[in-house]
Amino acid sequence: MRSLRAAVYLLNWLEGQNLTLASCRQSDLERWMTSDDVRLRQEAGHFVRWALAQKITRDLSFPAERWNGPSQAMDDEARWDTARRLLHDDTLKPEDRLAGLLLLLYAQWPAAISRLTVDHIEETDGAVRIRLGAVPVELPAPVADLALQQIEVRRSHAVLGRTDSPWLFPGGQPGRPISAWAMGERLRKLGLRLAEARSTALFQLATELPAAVLVRTLGIDITVAVKWQRAAAGDWGAYAAEVSRRR
Known part of the structure; x- marks a missing residue:
């Protein structure tokens, strides 16, 4: 009964925002998750994950653990250890390494990662940038190399006639990206706990960057x-690039 009420609460909120479950995006869901009057958040997570499994929505990620916001314990060293492994472990698939680094370094949910296309990455004047928001972000060299490698793989497949998909991480169905659920499963197989990894990345990012940035x-x-932004303190410094220098 609690799960049913949670689904009703979420659907009513979406209706008030002129949204449906199909049109709701990750940013909309997170806005609801962090609102002060949210009710039965955990039970609503079961509903969202059911909707994903039923393919009612394809673009949402809802952590299995309770979202505790800035109060959640951070394990920054574990994140760096995992980032180093993804940067240097050639036994892992390059696309999985890239996706994992986008979560660990840039706080991207599986839903956002799965919707990236080859056009989201650009190389100009010797710099490689990725467009995760309105303003492109320059990637440090090791991450940039993985991004360019993934683009080359996608273009090589297109030349061979195997796919004309624009997606950076294509799914099993022709012309479709990998689903948010499948991307999440691939990241979990790397040993990543999605909510914890993203929370740690957000905490580090917010220590220096303004919310608007x-x-x-x-x-x-x-x-x-x-x-x-309100919870974070300290010096982020050259955070995104520093991972390439850590050994």
């Missing part, structure tokens, strides 16, 4: 960005 560069909802 997080919104413009990473596509994070302003409500979520402000909450992390």
